[in-house]
């Protein structure tokens with residue numbers, strides 16, 4: 001068990017990753033370079049906890065008990081006390097490399113360092129810390145919203161120790177998640193599955209086989225998915241799906257090539273819910 005857990009990056013993912021560790025009784029430190037985002041994160045987590053209380057998922061006193069377990073930190077200096085640090089900053093190799101360089105200087109020798117990257121190789125990221133630490137470097141790919149989604153893809157790098165993989169898998173179970181071990185390949189397992197389906201769904205629309213609405217119905221009622229691919233693209237922004245498909249097609253070739261209609265929609269600014277129009281009109 002990791003008693004003190006640090007999270008770097010208090011955005012969409014990092015905030016809720018901090019929350020799930022705090023809910024499991026860990027002491028948590030949450031850092032962001034933008035102090036305003038730390039305040040925003042605290043407010044967001046209070047709302048998530050309140051919703052959970054209203055639904056009977058968390059104890060009535062969860063806000064008073066859980067939130068104080070999270071220390072909001074403007075710098076990483078305090079992270080020397082962490083047993084595990086999960087990085088969840090922007091999906092940018094340079095930004096992540098700078099964070100790992102700083103953590104390498106600060107954290108103790110026993111600390112395990114994990115990255116929540118969705119597309120960068122874990123072995124590449126591990127090379128940003130000292131050689132002796134690479135045995136304690138691993139990928140932990142959480143899914144959004146982290147407080148609800150059970151899965152964690154656990155991705156060992158080339159040098160990760162088997163004992164560290166087991167410790168991290170067991171920690172994921174302790175915090176109420178279901179981990180699966182996945183090889184360090186582009187897209188890991190889930191994004192390859194998801195985008196294969198999204199690309200085929202988009203192709204069906206291009207061919208006029210069915211509407212986006214009907215394909216979403218088909219996935220919900222015929223396949224038992226909680227949400228259809230077009231609703232999901234609208235919720236997470238089409239530009240993000242396009243970006244992931246470009247990364248996957250660079251790695252695997254034409255089978256992940258984004259469909260022309262995706263490029264047209266993103267080019268037109270029909271980027272999903274936040275922009276007021278995507279596959280659906282908001």
Ligand SMILES: NC(=O)c1ccc[n+]([C@@H]2O[C@H](COP(=O)([O-])OP(=O)(O)OC[C@H]3O[C@@H](n4cnc5c(N)ncnc54)[C@H](O)[C@@H]3O)[C@@H](O)[C@H]2O)c1
Nearest residue numbers: 009010011012013014032033088089090091116117118144
């Ligand atoms: N959004 C998703 O659905 C999802 C799912 C799985 C994995 N991921 C991965 O999780 C990571 C974070 O994604 P997100 O959606 O939470 O992004 P986000 O933009 O919501 O949050 C990133 C946060 O990192 C902070 N940050 C940037 N540089 C920093 C630094 N040097 N030190 C400390 N904080 C810094 C930013 O201020 C921001 O608050 C990415 O690697 C992403 O690929 C995202």
